[in-house]
Structures are given as C-alpha cells and as structure tokens.
Amino acid sequence: MTKNPYQPMLATVIAIKEEVGGNRAIKTFKLEFQDEKVKENFNFLPGQTIMISLFGIGESMFAISSSPTEKRYIEVSVMKLGKVTNALHEMSVGDTVGARGPYGNHFDIEGWKKKNLLFIGGGIGQAPLRSLLNYCLDNRNEYDNLEVIYGARTSEDICFKEKFDEMQKQQDVDVHLSIDVQEEGWNHFVGFVPANLQRLNPSPENTIAITCGPPIMIKFVIQNLLELGFKENQIYTTLEMRMKCGIGICGRCNIGNVYVCKDGPVFSYDQLKDLEGDM
Ligand SMILES: Cc1cc2nc3c(=O)[nH]c(=O)nc-3n(C[C@H](O)[C@H](O)[C@H](O)COP(=O)(O)OP(=O)(O)OC[C@H]3O[C@@H](n4cnc5c(N)ncnc54)[C@H](O)[C@@H]3O)c2cc1C
Ligand code: FES
Incomplete structure (x- = not known):
C-alpha cells in the first residue's frame, strides 16, 4: 500500500520561545519527531517549509526557521493570526503536533558559496x-x-x-x-x-x-x-501564498502555471517578474 501523502509524522514540542508579544505575537517552537528513524533521517535545506497540523483544528504551512546544521529537531517561528496559529500559541512543552514535509525548493546554498x-x-x-x-x-x-x-x-x-x-x-x-x-x-x-x-x-x-x-x-x-x-x-x-495540500495536488497556490508549494516558495526576481501579472 502506498503511503498517504497527507499523513503527518508526530512531533513533540520540546521548547517554546516567545520572540514578540502583543496582538501579533511570534513564538518559536522547537519540535522533535517522535519516531527515532524520522528523527535521524529527516533532512531539509534552508527555504523549505513544513505543514504543521493541530489535531481537530487544522493545518498550516510554515518555513522551517532553524538551520539544517542543527540536528534532531526543527524550529518554526509562528505569528499568531487565526485559527491554527492561535491554537499553536496555546500549546505547551510536551504537547504533540503533526508535521509533514519538508516541501518546496530551497535557497541555493551551494551556488552562493564565496558570494x-x-x-x-x-x-x-x-x-x-x-x-x-x-x-x-x-x-x-x-x-x-x-x-x-x-x-x-x-x-x-x-x-x-x-x-x-x-x-x-x-x-x-x-x-x-x-x-x-x-x-x-x-x-x-x-x-x-x-x-x-x-x-x-x-x-x-x-x-x-x-x-x-x-x-x-x-x-x-x-x-x-x-x-x-x-x-x-x-x-x-x-512567497507565502495560501496553501492547502502543499504537494502540488489541490491547485490552490498557483500563480500562472507555477505552483508555489512545489516550484517555490523560493523564486529569483528573474522568474517572478514574468508572473507578476498573475499575482
Ligand atoms: C510557504 C509558506 C511559508 C510560511 N511561513 C510562515 C512562517 O514561517 N511563519 C508564520 O508565522 N507564517 C508563515 N506562513 C503563513 C502561515 O501559513 C499562515 O499565517 C497560517 O496558515 C495562518 O493560519 P491560521 O489558521 O492561524 O489563520 P486563518 O484563520 O486561516 O487566517 C487568519 C488571517 O491570516 C491570513 N492568512 C492565512 N494564511 C495565510 C498565508 N499563507 N499567507 C498570508 N496570510 C495568510 C488570512 O487571510 C487571515 O487574514 C507561511 C505560509 C506559506 C504558504
Ligand atoms: S498547495 Fe495544493 S497545489 Fe500548492
């Protein structure tokens, strides 16, 4: 049986840092995958995103804000805006979230060396x-x-x-x-x-x-x-278009013939200027 692409992996919130307070509060959540194999093998590159789900509430896409040089956990930094992000801001250390990804392309860390x-x-x-x-x-x-x-x-x-x-x-x-x-x-x-x-x-x-x-x-x-x-x-x-599937299936995040979730979210202006009319 093929794996359901929407099925999240389970991750525990192991630390929470309040970055900004007030109405548009921002918190950084440190997440550790519960499955030892996933924890060992999860790889991503700067610029890639992850879909975080809160059971019974919904899911939202976030940039992974930690560096891949930090192993065995990832961080997401989240601004409190609506349903999912408000609920995430209510979470405590030890709580469980779902996480699927990483998705999308990434910054060109190899090509930008010596620049x-x-x-x-x-x-x-x-x-x-x-x-x-x-x-x-x-x-x-x-x-x-x-x-x-x-x-x-x-x-x-x-x-x-x-x-x-x-x-x-x-x-x-x-x-x-x-x-x-x-x-x-x-x-x-x-x-x-x-x-x-x-x-x-x-x-x-x-x-x-x-x-x-x-x-x-x-x-x-x-x-x-x-x-x-x-x-x-x-x-x-x-780019941060609204997303649903995150994997190029639902057609929710397109600009012209480009899907931000899988062709992006990182674009050079060279690519973007041709799409400006569709944004
Ligand atoms: C590729 C990508 C990377 C992202 N990275 C981050 C990140 O690192 N940190 C972070 O805090 N947020 C990030 N976002 C935005 C985040 O996904 C939304 O803020 C979140 O989905 C809002 O969910 P909600 O249920 O709390 O809000 P909702 O109840 O759905 O909406 C609340 C308000 O937020 C607006 N909104 C919802 N989704 C988006 C969106 N995708 N872009 C802009 N406005 C939106 C709605 O129009 C509404 O005004 C990213 C989005 C994408 C697509
Ligand atoms: S979010 Fe579904 S196609 Fe991009």
Whole structure:
C-alpha cells in the first residue's frame, strides 16, 4: 500500500520561545519527531517549509526557521493570526503536533558559496531567512560578507532580537535594524526597510540579495535593488501564498502555471517578474 501523502509524522514540542508579544505575537517552537528513524533521517535545506497540523483544528504551512546544521529537531517561528496559529500559541512543552514535509525548493546554498549575501527582512518574514543565515554562520568560511537589513513596526516587534544583538557583538555580520516610527532610546534607523536599503546603498558586486516580508515591502525592496544595480538574477524572495495540500495536488497556490508549494516558495526576481501579472 502506498503511503498517504497527507499523513503527518508526530512531533513533540520540546521548547517554546516567545520572540514578540502583543496582538501579533511570534513564538518559536522547537519540535522533535517522535519516531527515532524520522528523527535521524529527516533532512531539509534552508527555504523549505513544513505543514504543521493541530489535531481537530487544522493545518498550516510554515518555513522551517532553524538551520539544517542543527540536528534532531526543527524550529518554526509562528505569528499568531487565526485559527491554527492561535491554537499553536496555546500549546505547551510536551504537547504533540503533526508535521509533514519538508516541501518546496530551497535557497541555493551551494551556488552562493564565496558570494556576499544580503538578507532583507521585515516582521515575521525573517523566519525563512533565519534558517539560511544560521546555516551560513555555521559555515562562515564558505560565504563572504553577510549583511542583514531588518525592520519591524516597533522595537517590541523585532523578531530574533537576541540573535541580532549577538551577531552585532561578534561582528561577523553587519546588522542594520529599523523601526517605522521614532521611540525614545532607539539609536538605529527610523523608517521603512526599503528606505534603509537605499540609505545603506550596498554594492551589487558578487552579491545575492534575499528578501522576505510583507508584499508591499518586497515590492519596494526589489525596486530599490534594481535601482542600486542588482540584476534580476541576483534578487531572491520567498512567497507565502495560501496553501492547502502543499504537494502540488489541490491547485490552490498557483500563480500562472507555477505552483508555489512545489516550484517555490523560493523564486529569483528573474522568474517572478514574468508572473507578476498573475499575482
Ligand atoms: C510557504 C509558506 C511559508 C510560511 N511561513 C510562515 C512562517 O514561517 N511563519 C508564520 O508565522 N507564517 C508563515 N506562513 C503563513 C502561515 O501559513 C499562515 O499565517 C497560517 O496558515 C495562518 O493560519 P491560521 O489558521 O492561524 O489563520 P486563518 O484563520 O486561516 O487566517 C487568519 C488571517 O491570516 C491570513 N492568512 C492565512 N494564511 C495565510 C498565508 N499563507 N499567507 C498570508 N496570510 C495568510 C488570512 O487571510 C487571515 O487574514 C507561511 C505560509 C506559506 C504558504
Ligand atoms: S498547495 Fe495544493 S497545489 Fe500548492
């Protein structure tokens, strides 16, 4: 009998970290597969996603936010939005979830060796970038300059703040944070992410720019990157269309003739610009 592709594997929540509080809270869930063979053999690459199910409630797709260099567990960083994500935020260490995947394509970690990588994220859009960034930090000699431009609405909304602080101290990554409106004590940039990008004026020379965040941010980031001289095949983004099956069957996530779940979610602007009319 062939295996049911919708059948999830069981995973235990082994740690929960609150990244951001408030209305649009974000938590990172560390998940360990219960089956010893799955735990040993589960492989993924940065950029890939996983469908998490909460029994009796529903399932949702998330980027795997941990690096594949961290073995025996995966992490997902989840913003509380609706039915599934609210229920996930109510979970405790020791609870069980379903997980099926990994799905989709991934960032080109091999092809980007010896290049400068410019990460441009906004809000929860940093989740898939975190997997790639942590992977690069664990293989630091393989990549040239690593630079992060990250923005959130307020300082309270900055996701993975401790990691950014640590990277700034260790100085092996240039980190440029921003918030939308001035706050007392904030001594980084104030304004939107595309404006911070324009101000920093990074060189396109031997550089790949990877961006993820709200669609409006992505639109203006890409526009500014092109103005800075980045070529279409030097710009990558990862898309978050609504998904159901995650495996190219239901037809829910198509843009033109492309299924985001299996042909993406990672696309170069080169590929994406031809699909813009269908988005
Ligand atoms: C490839 C991919 C990667 C993703 N990675 C992450 C991640 O790392 N972290 C994270 O927090 N979320 C991520 N998402 C979005 C996540 O899947 C949705 O937030 C989640 O499904 C919402 O489920 P819900 O039942 O809580 O909300 P619902 O009750 O279904 O909806 C609540 C609100 O969220 C909106 N919404 C629902 N699904 C999506 C979606 N896919 N994209 C945009 N808006 C949506 C609805 O329109 C509605 O306004 C990703 C989605 C995809 C497809
Ligand atoms: S989510 Fe079903 S085809 Fe992509």
